[in-house]
Amino acid sequence: MGKNDIVKPSILPGFMELIPEDQLLFNKMKDTIRETYEKYGFIPLDTPTIEKAEILLAKSGGDTEKQIYRFKKGTTDMALRFDLTVPLARYVAQHYSELTFPFRRYHIGKVFRGERSQRGRFREFYQCDIDIIGNGTLNIIYDAEILSVIYATFKNLGFEDFTIKINNRKILNGFFESLGIKNKAEVLRTIDKLDKIGENDVIKELKDIGLTENETNKIINFIKIKGTNAEILESLKSIEVENQVFEMGLQEMSTVIHYIKSFNIPDENYAIDLTIARGLDYYTGTVYETFLNEYLDIGSVCSGGRYDNLAEYYTTQKLPGVGISIGLTRLFYQLKETEIFGEKTPSTLTKVLVVPMDEVHNEYSIEIANLLRNENIISEVYFEDAKIGKKLDYANKLGIPYVILIGGNELASKKPALKDMRSGNQNNLNLDEIIGILKQNI
Amino acid sequence: MGKNDIVKPSILPGFMELIPEDQLLFNKMKDTIRETYEKYGFIPLDTPTIEKAEILLAKSGGDTEKQIYRFKKGTTDMALRFDLTVPLARYVAQHYSELTFPFRRYHIGKVFRGERSQRGRFREFYQCDIDIIGNGTLNIIYDAEILSVIYATFKNLGFEDFTIKINNRKILNGFFESLGIKNKAEVLRTIDKLDKIGENDVIKELKDIGLTENETNKIINFIKIKGTNAEILESLKSIEVENQVFEMGLQEMSTVIHYIKSFNIPDENYAIDLTIARGLDYYTGTVYETFLNEYLDIGSVCSGGRYDNLAEYYTTQKLPGVGISIGLTRLFYQLKETEIFGEKTPSTLTKVLVVPMDEVHNEYSIEIANLLRNENIISEVYFEDAKIGKKLDYANKLGIPYVILIGGNELASKKPALKDMRSGNQNNLNLDEIIGILKQNI
Numbered sequence: 055m056g057k058n059d060i061v062k063p064s065i066l067p068g069f070m071e072l073i074p075e076d077q078l079l080f081n082k083m084k085d086t087i088r089e090t091y092e093k094y095g096f097i098p099l100d101t102p103t104i105e106k107a108e109i110l111l112a113k114s115g116g117d118t119e120k121q122i123y124r125f126k127k128g129t130t131d132m133a134l135r136f137d138l139t140v141p142l143a144r145y146v147a148q149h150y151s152e153l154t155f156p157f158r159r160y161h162i163g164k165v166f167r168g169e170r171s172q173r174g175r176f177r178e179f180y181q182c183d184i185d186i187i188g189n190g191t192l193n194i195i196y197d198a199e200i201l202s203v204i205y206a207t208f209k210n211l212g213f214e215d216f217t218i219k220i221n222n223r224k225i226l227n228g229f230f231e232s233l234g235i236k237n238k239a240e241v242l243r244t245i246d247k248l249d250k251i252g253e254n255d256v257i258k259e260l261k262d263i264g265l266t267e268n269e270t271n272k273i274i275n276f277i278k279i280k281g282t283n284a285e286i287l288e289s290l291k292s293i294e295v296e297n298q299v300f301e302m303g304l305q306e307m308s309t310v311i312h313y314i315k316s317f318n319i320p321d322e323n324y325a326i327d328l329t330i331a332r333g334l335d336y337y338t339g340t341v342y343e344t345f346l347n348e349y350l351d352i353g354s355v356c357s358g359g360r361y362d363n364l365a366e367y368y369t370t371q372k373l374p375g376v377g378i379s380i381g382l383t384r385l386f387y388q389l390k391e392t393e394i395f396g397e398k399t400p401s402t403l404t405k406v407l408v409v410p411m412d413e414v415h416n417e418y419s420i421e422i423a424n425l426l427r428n429e430n431i432i433s434e435v436y437f438e439d440a441k442i443g444k445k446l447d448y449a450n451k452l453g454i455p456y457v458i459l460i461g462g463n464e465l466a467s468k469k470p471a472l473k474d475m476r477s478g479n480q481n482n483l484n485l486d487e488i489i490g491i492l493k494q495n496i
Numbered sequence: 497m498g499k500n501d502i503v504k505p506s507i508l509p510g511f512m513e514l515i516p517e518d519q520l521l522f523n524k525m526k527d528t529i530r531e532t533y534e535k536y537g538f539i540p541l542d543t544p545t546i547e548k549a550e551i552l553l554a555k556s557g558g559d560t561e562k563q564i565y566r567f568k569k570g571t572t573d574m575a576l577r578f579d580l581t582v583p584l585a586r587y588v589a590q591h592y593s594e595l596t597f598p599f600r601r602y603h604i605g606k607v608f609r610g611e612r613s614q615r616g617r618f619r620e621f622y623q624c625d626i627d628i629i630g631n632g633t634l635n636i637i638y639d640a641e642i643l644s645v646i647y648a649t650f651k652n653l654g655f656e657d658f659t660i661k662i663n664n665r666k667i668l669n670g671f672f673e674s675l676g677i678k679n680k681a682e683v684l685r686t687i688d689k690l691d692k693i694g695e696n697d698v699i700k701e702l703k704d705i706g707l708t709e710n711e712t713n714k715i716i717n718f719i720k721i722k723g724t725n726a727e728i729l730e731s732l733k734s735i736e737v738e739n740q741v742f743e744m745g746l747q748e749m750s751t752v753i754h755y756i757k758s759f760n761i762p763d764e765n766y767a768i769d770l771t772i773a774r775g776l777d778y779y780t781g782t783v784y785e786t787f788l789n790e791y792l793d794i795g796s797v798c799s800g801g802r803y804d805n806l807a808e809y810y811t812t813q814k815l816p817g818v819g820i821s822i823g824l825t826r827l828f829y830q831l832k833e834t835e836i837f838g839e840k841t842p843s844t845l846t847k848v849l850v851v852p853m854d855e856v857h858n859e860y861s862i863e864i865a866n867l868l869r870n871e872n873i874i875s876e877v878y879f880e881d882a883k884i885g886k887k888l889d890y891a892n893k894l895g896i897p898y899v900i901l902i903g904g905n906e907l908a909s910k911k912p913a914l915k916d917m918r919s920g921n922q923n924n925l926n927l928d929e930i931i932g933i934l935k936q937n938i
Contacts, residue, residue: 061554063590063810066574069544071587073594074601081540093869095846095876098523102511102620103545103606104565104576112503123546125567127610132508134546145513148505152515154843154893156880159516164545168569178544193879195858316862368505401596404537416637420758427535427648434537437635438598451596 068169068177070383074401075453080386083211087182087380088162090207094199096160096184101141103164107131109144112367121167134166138183138379139364146187147368155189156196162382174391176383185377187364192374197340197360198310200376201324202317204344204356207380215347216355218323221330222307222340223359225290228300229276233269239335241265245277246331249353277328283311286326306339338362342378352388356380400453405496406433407449411442411461419460422470425485431492449475455496458488510611510619512825516843517895522828525653529624529822530604532649536641538602538626543583545606549573551586554809563609576608580625580821581806588629589810597631598638604824616833618825627819629806634816639782639802640752642818643766644759646786646798649822657789658797661769664749664782665801667732668773670742671718675711681777683707687719688773691795719770725753728768748781780804784820794830798822842895847938848875849891853884853903861902864912867927873934891917897938900930 065071072080107124110133124133135141138161162182169175184203186196201218208216230238244259260270279289290304314324332341339360346355358378365373406426410419419435426433436445449457459471469482507513514522549566552575566575577583580603604624611617626645628638643660650658672680686701702712721731732746756766774783781802788797800820807815848868852861861877868875878887891899901913911924
């Protein structure tokens with residue numbers, strides 16, 4: 055290709071790329087999630103993006119094989135990870151003897167799915183996961199703790215009005231068993247669609263997969279049990295389902311609900327909801343979904359649950375766990391669509407632009423920027439040769455809140471001019487005064 | 497695949513995966529680099545990992561095409577990025593009208609190269625890049641600023657004894673031109689190998705590519721000019737090379753060296769070195785390499801330079817820039833090999849493990865952990881049913897410095913027992929006293 059052939063700059067469809075203003079908002083959310091996860095003692099992991107195809111596809115079937123990015127280099131059959139759970143399972147199995155259990159890890163990283171392209175769906179996106187993995191056993195109280203991390207995360211992200219919905223697969227499965235239903239997994243998957251397809255279609259589908267009218271009615275009445283958490287638990291106890299799995303699920307859920315109170319989670323932020331089933335096969339107990347009540351059409355923004363056996367494809371060790379995932383790329387896209395972020399936000403982290411009026415003021419300007427950075431104030435110097443208007447324009451366009459102007463008078467008096475870009479006010483001040491004002495206002 | 501078939505858990509050769517202890521050390525370095533870059537007002541970018549192959553390979557040739565991970569999904573020809581510079585070029589060309597110049601960005605992310613597998617070389621690794629891109633022009637002082645960011649970064653990483661070597665391609669190219677040498681790029685590449693193959697082999701190679709004995713001697717004598725920065729500049733001025741490019745390079749280097757002083761960089765941390773050429777074609781002025789003097793065999797740990805035209809393959813806009821890159825994965829691996837990190841470091845971020853002696857102490861333990869987290873102290877509760885020895889063992893193995901024990905007395909008196917895991921000392925104290933001690937010691 056010759057030097058004069060221009061390739062039109064573009065990215066692949068279904069991939070997200072942000073302008074600086076949005077990137078900063080995105081990173082702020084990512085940092086908040088990270089800080090929250092860390093405060094609960096989750097340890098960061100970072101596994102390879104590319105893994106052996108046989109590892110990622112050990113549990114084969116479903117959409118995974120269609121969507122995975124798989125390729126060969128030489129004879130090596132490799133693929134990009136499509137979630138962070140499979141790599142976690144492989145990691146814990148591989149490093150089992152080097153880890154201390156319960157193993158608490160968080161992982162914030164990109165995953166890849168070659169889905170059909172559609173608005174708001176991305177083929178490369180961030181997942182923000184936490185999991186607690188036990189060695190053989192894992193106390194049910196950790197299920198309450200995980201719920202408290204969901205609460206803290208969305209609270210720290212600035213949300214108030216959200217509900218973490220909680221259910222227990224054992225309650226559903228035990229109830230289905232008590233009715234003599236064999237294809238419980240199919241029934242679960244059908245119920246999970248209630249939100250999307252509505253009650254009538256669920257009823258229709260349940261009949262289609264072979265349930266009797268009576269069974270279908272019982273199930274619909276069961277999942278429609280409503281009330282406060284205490285009332286729902288009371289109802290579940292009173293219907294006296296003769297089934298051990300059901301009893302165990304009810305016991306687990308009662309314990310989780312009991313401990314949630316200790317974690318200081320307000321009553322309005324969580325609710326038992328018997329319609330929550332979660333599509334994924336591997337959940338075996340508690341399941342969570344989280345809804346922003348002002349943005350219900352976004353769907354669940356944080357989901358997860360308890361599983362009996364994380365790594366069955368990679369080890370014979372029994373490793374039960376509980377975890378959640380936030381699909382940050384999609385969440386960010388959707389929040390951005392709702393215009394929740396409001397008007398224009400800065401396109402830089404810089405708080406102070408130091409502007410030498412002329413070349414002879416460069417050194418003093420650099421000295422001031424050094425000093426500000428030593429005070430942990432993010433600062434830069436504008437070195438380009440330009441008119442003062444263009445220099446101030448740079449600060450304005452990026453949303454830098456303060457400019458320090460250095461001209462002849464400022465250099466002679468050692469009193470730089472501090473300009474507040476929002477008010478337009480400008481004052482010649484000592485550096486100590488300037489640092490004081492900046493520390494108070496940024 | 498049946499449930500009982502176990503796939504041996506492993507990752508591909510040439511990929512890095514860390515145990516928690518090392519991951520925390522790695523992340524600390526990554527965070528330090530990020531914080532330093534941010535303090536200078538660099539804006540974070542995050543471009544897609546997968547791009548169109550035609551974009552990544554617009555500048556074709558060399559090792560890139562052999563090493564790139566390229567694959568098709570449907571008819572789409574895509575590839576994994578092999579550096580962060582090509583995506584930056586594409587980004588700036590694509591978003592040109594949305595950006596404010598000089599555009600200062602940092603990018604810390606993984607890149608992928610299917611290199612021949614060898615010890616200490618990785619196929620997936622982190623690069624930590626900064627670049628300042630001008631629109632048409634970019635003041636030479638930014639080259640001094642970039643050097644000051646290298647200095648601050650390695651200082652903040654905890655290094656003292658390092659040297660940032662600086663040269664200017666125009667000085668070398670202008671000198672070669674003055675000798676009438678045509679194949680300047682080949683000569684540059686040969687000189688760049690001086691460190692690896694030694695003077696004799698460089699002389700041999702220069703002759704092999706067609707230089708006369710006289711030309712070879714002149715070049716060798718030229719790049720061997722030594723002394724303080726001032727002395728080298730003086731020598732370069734005194735040899736009176738009649739060449740405009742040389743003059744321009746000398747002028748640029750003098751300016752950079754002049755401004756470096758304003759950035760408060762100690763004399764011992766930078767040095768003009770005329771043997772630094774950098775292999776990459778696109779550098780056109782200042783070039784940097786950074787050496788840890790106690791670990792010289794690691795090679796350069798941070799390199800970069802000035803280029804005239806970042807995005808010539810994607811736009812007709814002239815976009816000069818200056819930037820650097822730290823190959824963090826390789827650097828971490830090499831530092832780890834030198835045992836610089838010393839003895840065992842913690843495998844968790846948790847500072848306090850709250851241990852209920854029995855189930856009845858769970859609630860009070862949760863309450864204490866909530867309180868500590870509110871005070872920004874990373875805390876977790878140990879909920880597993882186990883003997884006290886096993887619970888303390890969890891803290892010991894992870895390197896958690898403090899344990900708070902809650903038994904009957906502690907619950908009754910509201911005076912939890914604080915155990916310092918290093919000294920073994922244990923005292924029953926008020927929560928206020930405990931928080932005071934923790935804040936002082938962690």
